[in-house]
Amino acid sequence: MKKLFVAAILAAWVPTMAYAAPAKLRFGIDPTFAPFESVNPQGELVGIDVDMGKSICKRIEADCEWIRMNFDGVIPALKAKKIDAILSGMTITKEREKQVLFSDVMYASSTRLMVPANSEGLDTTAESLKGKTIGVVQGTTQAAYADKHWKGKGIDLVSYQNDDLAKQDLALGRVDATLQDAAAATIFFESADGKNFKLVGTPVSDAEVFGNGNGIGLRKDDTELKGKIDKALADMKQDGEYAKILETYKKYGIKEHE
Structure with missing residues (x-):
């Protein structure tokens, strides 16, 4: 009986320890x-x-x-x-x-457009971006916002696997702007490559997309x-x-x- 009692305690105790951390x-x-x-x-x-x-x-x-x-x-x-x-x-x-x-x-953090430093006139409205090509990173809230608010409105959306690839195409002029987390853009501006770009437009807002x-x-x-x-x-x-x-x-x- 004593052995059974000890075994029962160990059976109850081991899983708890396994999830301790x-x-x-x-x-x-x-x-x-x-x-x-x-x-x-x-x-x-x-x-x-x-x-x-x-x-x-x-x-x-x-x-x-x-x-x-x-x-x-x-x-x-x-x-x-x-x-x-x-x-x-x-x-x-x-x-x-x-x-x-x-x-x-x-x-x-907030979301805005990143454009070449000499770019003028773009805002985050669908009207401003009509006829433009905008880069977004797959799976991000920026991509979800673009799909919801810009898709089918004359804006060409190009998706990338990561942010580095989106920045490369922006630098090469393959896209007019990227919809960008403002914090990620701000630190990029501190680099030699980042000096050629800037943030423009009103920060986009959609609680359903950007959450909490x-x-x-x-x-x-x-x-x-x-x-x-x-x-x-x-x-x-x-x-x-x-x-x-x-x-x-x-x-x-x-x-x-x-």
């Missing part, structure tokens, strides 16, 4: 979206998502592993269990919530992991680390979601 937390990331995530000259991943992710991993006692992939492949990779979470500048939208369980909001700020995407049934990540974020805000990280990226227009 993952030994490794595999984040899916597309490192072409500075200042959210990019690769520095030393080959290291840097950006606000990387800083946030490292702090979260430390707080839940997990080792961060960064799995690099194109943004349009992050949700399929999550569902296929090739990664445990998406941490790649992902905005929380109703459409994505049908497939993904999100953490609490981490931060927010950026968060970490998880599988629908990973509620326990969500609880741990949300607690880590709350603790970061409580002890000041969140504000410290945000301060580093404030100049790019990244802010706490209101």
